[in-house]
Amino acid sequence: MIEFTLNGKRVQTDAASDTPLVWVIRDEFGLKGTKFGCGVAMCGACTVHIDGNAIRSCSYPVSLAKDKNVNTIESFNNAHPLQSAWVEEQVPQCGYCQSGQIMQAATLLDRNPNPSDQDIVNHMSTNYCRCMAYARIKKAIKRAATSSVQYFDPTASSEGENA
Amino acid sequence: MSMKNISQEKKDMINLSRRSFMVGSVKTSLFMAFGAAAIPSLLSAKESIEAKQFSPNIWFEMDTDGNVTVNIAKAEMGQHIGTPIARILADELECDWEKVSIVHVDTDPKWGYMITGGSWSIFHTYKPISQAGAAGRMVLIDAGAKLLGVPADSCKAEKGFVISGNKKISYGDIVANGKVDKTFSADELAELPIKPGKKRHLIGVNADYKALDIPPKTNGTAVYGIDVEVENMLYARPILPPTRYGSTVTNVDDSKAKSLPGYKGYKVLTDPSGTIEGWVTVLATDYPTAIKAVDLVKVSYNAGKTANVSEADIQKEGERIVRDRKEGTVFVDEGNIELAQTKAAQTIEALYTTATANHFQLEPLNAIAEFKGGKWHIHTGNQWQSLTLPTVAKAAEVPESDVVLHQYYLGGGFGRRLFGDWVVPALLTAKAAGQPVKLVFMRPDDTLFDQPRSASTSLFNASFDENNQFLGMEHALAAGWPTLKMAPGFLAPGVNGEGKVDMFSASGADHWYTMSHHRARAVNNKVAQDTFTPGWLRSVGQGWIVWGLESFIDEVAMKANKDPVDFRLAMLDGKGKQGGKAPESVGGATRLANTLEILKKKTASVELGADEGIGYSVSAGQERTMPAWLATAAHVHVNKRTGKITVKKLWVVSDAGIVIHPDGAMAQLEGSLLWGLSLALFEHNEVKNGQVSKTNLHTYLPLRMNDVPEMDIELVESEEFPVGLGEPGVIGVAPAIGNAVYQAIGVRLRHLPMLAQHVTAALKA
Numbered sequence: 001m002i003e004f005t006l007n008g009k010r011v012q013t014d015a016a017s018d019t020p021l022v023w024v025i026r027d028e029f030g031l032k033g034t035k036f037g038c039g040v041a042m043c044g045a046c047t048v049h050i051d052g053n054a055i056r057s058c059s060y061p062v063s064l065a066k067d068k069n070v071n072t073i074e075s076f077n078n079a080h081p082l083q084s085a086w087v088e089e090q091v092p093q094c095g096y097c098q099s100g101q102i103m104q105a106a107t108l109l110d111r112n113p114n115p116s117d118q119d120i121v122n123h124m125s126t127n128y129c130r131c132m133a134y135a136r137i138k139k140a141i142k143r144a145a146t147s148s149v150q151y152f153d154p155t156a157s158s159e160g161e162n163a
Numbered sequence: 164m165s166m167k168n169i170s171q172e173k174k175d176m177i178n179l180s181r182r183s184f185m186v187g188s189v190k191t192s193l194f195m196a197f198g199a200a201a202i203p204s205l206l207s208a209k210e211s212i213e214a215k216q217f218s219p220n221i222w223f224e225m226d227t228d229g230n231v232t233v234n235i236a237k238a239e240m241g242q243h244i245g246t247p248i249a250r251i252l253a254d255e256l257e258c259d260w261e262k263v264s265i266v267h268v269d270t271d272p273k274w275g276y277m278i279t280g281g282s283w284s285i286f287h288t289y290k291p292i293s294q295a296g297a298a299g300r301m302v303l304i305d306a307g308a309k310l311l312g313v314p315a316d317s318c319k320a321e322k323g324f325v326i327s328g329n330k331k332i333s334y335g336d337i338v339a340n341g342k343v344d345k346t347f348s349a350d351e352l353a354e355l356p357i358k359p360g361k362k363r364h365l366i367g368v369n370a371d372y373k374a375l376d377i378p379p380k381t382n383g384t385a386v387y388g389i390d391v392e393v394e395n396m397l398y399a400r401p402i403l404p405p406t407r408y409g410s411t412v413t414n415v416d417d418s419k420a421k422s423l424p425g426y427k428g429y430k431v432l433t434d435p436s437g438t439i440e441g442w443v444t445v446l447a448t449d450y451p452t453a454i455k456a457v458d459l460v461k462v463s464y465n466a467g468k469t470a471n472v473s474e475a476d477i478q479k480e481g482e483r484i485v486r487d488r489k490e491g492t493v494f495v496d497e498g499n500i501e502l503a504q505t506k507a508a509q510t511i512e513a514l515y516t517t518a519t520a521n522h523f524q525l526e527p528l529n530a531i532a533e534f535k536g537g538k539w540h541i542h543t544g545n546q547w548q549s550l551t552l553p554t555v556a557k558a559a560e561v562p563e564s565d566v567v568l569h570q571y572y573l574g575g576g577f578g579r580r581l582f583g584d585w586v587v588p589a590l591l592t593a594k595a596a597g598q599p600v601k602l603v604f605m606r607p608d609d610t611l612f613d614q615p616r617s618a619s620t621s622l623f624n625a626s627f628d629e630n631n632q633f634l635g636m637e638h639a640l641a642a643g644w645p646t647l648k649m650a651p652g653f654l655a656p657g658v659n660g661e662g663k664v665d666m667f668s669a670s671g672a673d674h675w676y677t678m679s680h681h682r683a684r685a686v687n688n689k690v691a692q693d694t695f696t697p698g699w700l701r702s703v704g705q706g707w708i709v710w711g712l713e714s715f716i717d718e719v720a721m722k723a724n725k726d727p728v729d730f731r732l733a734m735l736d737g738k739g740k741q742g743g744k745a746p747e748s749v750g751g752a753t754r755l756a757n758t759l760e761i762l763k764k765k766t767a768s769v770e771l772g773a774d775e776g777i778g779y780s781v782s783a784g785q786e787r788t789m790p791a792w793l794a795t796a797a798h799v800h801v802n803k804r805t806g807k808i809t810v811k812k813l814w815v816v817s818d819a820g821i822v823i824h825p826d827g828a829m830a831q832l833e834g835s836l837l838w839g840l841s842l843a844l845f846e847h848n849e850v851k852n853g854q855v856s857k858t859n860l861h862t863y864l865p866l867r868m869n870d871v872p873e874m875d876i877e878l879v880e881s882e883e884f885p886v887g888l889g890e891p892g893v894i895g896v897a898p899a900i901g902n903a904v905y906q907a908i909g910v911r912l913r914h915l916p917m918l919a920q921h922v923t924a925a926l927k928a
Contacts, residue, residue, distance in 0.1 A: 016424075016451070019451045027392075031383070032383065032386070033384070035526070036527065036603075038606045039605055039859075040606070040859055040860070043525060073383040074382075078382045083381045083382055086381040087373070087377055087378055087381055090377055090826055090830065092241070093243075093834060094240050094380075094524075094526075094574055094576070095376075095377075095379075095381075095574075096572075096574030096575060098381060121868050122869075124868045125867045125868045127868075128867060129525075130577070130865070131241045131575065132834045132837035133830065133833070133834060134871045135874060
């Protein structure tokens, strides 16, 4: 029996300790937003957050998740600035890699709210997009970065507006 | 559905709308649907619709609030196809776009022909959907005029209202009150005028709208085939034989797997459809156990006869057959190339080759097969249901009417999900197990069972007179032919009806240059054909054929002492057969020349550093019957020491007729340019011992974000018939890069992908 926290809820699984976390999340707990792509941590489609780090759940045994906080795309409740940026920039094509792309990008913005182009490329080149929507992924991350940063503008007519 | 029927259905689709069209009130909705045939049945529109005697390939319904649901029979694999189809309809129907939604329908054989591929969707549906919208609008205006008590010719339709002077009534109220029952014959429908591009307000190069399928793809709610579950199902993983064909299982030893909790045994599959040979699948209560079990089950085989085939064997056969004029099918024969060669003062020859390449669509192949209510229900994302379904029925040994394919989002198609051969092992396993089965391929399984882009071999020979004037060209091209294997009914006849040719492995060689003498001969490479199932991979034959062609055109220009761009422009004169046809290629080669002229101006002032160059190409994918006119340029830097080629910028100027969904067109071009770049510089999977040698993404290395160059994409404003843009952007990139490398360092590269070692080897030579 392994216990961990999944999207804020305490959960238990009887899966074998070497079971890749992705199948536990998808098939046992029914959260299908996390995808399976390559099985060897080379594509990033299965990216989830474990204690705030972007982790490839296809190559992460469930036993290592014991007592940790695991968050999937569903934990964002469709309210993460990256998700609206993804719609604004019309990023997804087939969409299969996009949960992983968003989870990967979220950890970049958590640590570096205003990444440069090169920061984005360095952080995101781990994630494969076969539709090759890379240009838009980059634009959407910049848009989300810009929209989540607040600063004081003395010429603005009302307080607290975003730039 | 037989192959002949599929062929006929395809022709009907291209001939556009040889079907009647019905508009009828049924219960509280208004239905608009294409009839099952050209001639209306004896039933009224209303009765036909109630009896479901219509072709649900395309139908729409409107409720009493004016909400319109558009049913889409096209697979959604990233092209957002439902949205532009709904826009075309809404534009003519004059309904309120805010009230339009789309539904991707399940499939059923009674619904007729279903394919999503070839970049055909917009091309095939533009006219019938426009006419359907126009017919619906006319019916609503007539019904609205009666309710308003005014003559119909005083009315116009706008954003979901019928308006006459200061009176108006909403579409929803017409649906609630009007008793509509109207049928248009196929001829009447064909007579309906559709709006010219400039009268359109919901589509066109300046239309700005978002795709309806995108939001669920940003929050994990979009459902792909791999996300589906049915009750009481087992999981399965395949064990693949050592060769694609001809292997037989001699022994299975699963003693080591038996101790795995959840292991449910294995099945040796016998396939009445002949799709798979020598397959074993393992079963388990959960997929991780199935993954492990495959490693513990030992299968012995008699391997098929291709077990030792290598990439070199395929290339050797390729070179043999392109050099032998008795091989293959001549499909272009202008002038008299043999006479030109006899008269020639000089000739040049070049052999261009490409390596085997794979799809690597990110969602691995998967399918659920369940026998329920006397029918086989298949859950999977598929592009070509009309090709897949008969094979599945044959494997199940049931009539085609007893198989239903349930459609989901496709985690990448790119041609891999056209023919659904992966459904067969799922079905056979479920049949043998007597229980629903979800078969999921691990990535290496998927790669080994891919339908790769065949390695290819192209031989060019150009003739010149004593003044270096270009006289003509002979072109022979060889590869494995996807269509020969998977859809032989689609093979086309050669010149004078002699021989057969897979146009998906020949298109592109029938180019738009005016040449006095030009012959093109396509040959099937049987070594490739026997070793794997050659696949339709995004941009198919054009992707490798035009790589050779447009590189060689540069070689010809150099030999003739001409600037490569000006040399092309002079041959793109639109004379004779190159003048195009209505509606699909009006203007012909002159439109291609126009894109190249624009590109030439755009790139005229680019500053080049040391060892940098710009190369150009033109392309007209996917077929002469549906050309998207594209001029492509690449700015590259070559590191002469390491051989590394860096693409700094790509340009494309595209004339694809009326652009239905500009942002979608841009997305397709962005993605396809990068596909072109990836196939030009990175992707190759050489065959070794009968199978591709790289099975996962740690060794097969497509382009990632760190290799994305700057891109400049221009859509030419056009009033011409819209053509597809899903694939054509791939085509011109590789030759533009190759030509740029030549401009940069004077080295001509003739193999794809162009690797650093090729550059350094050529520099040393």
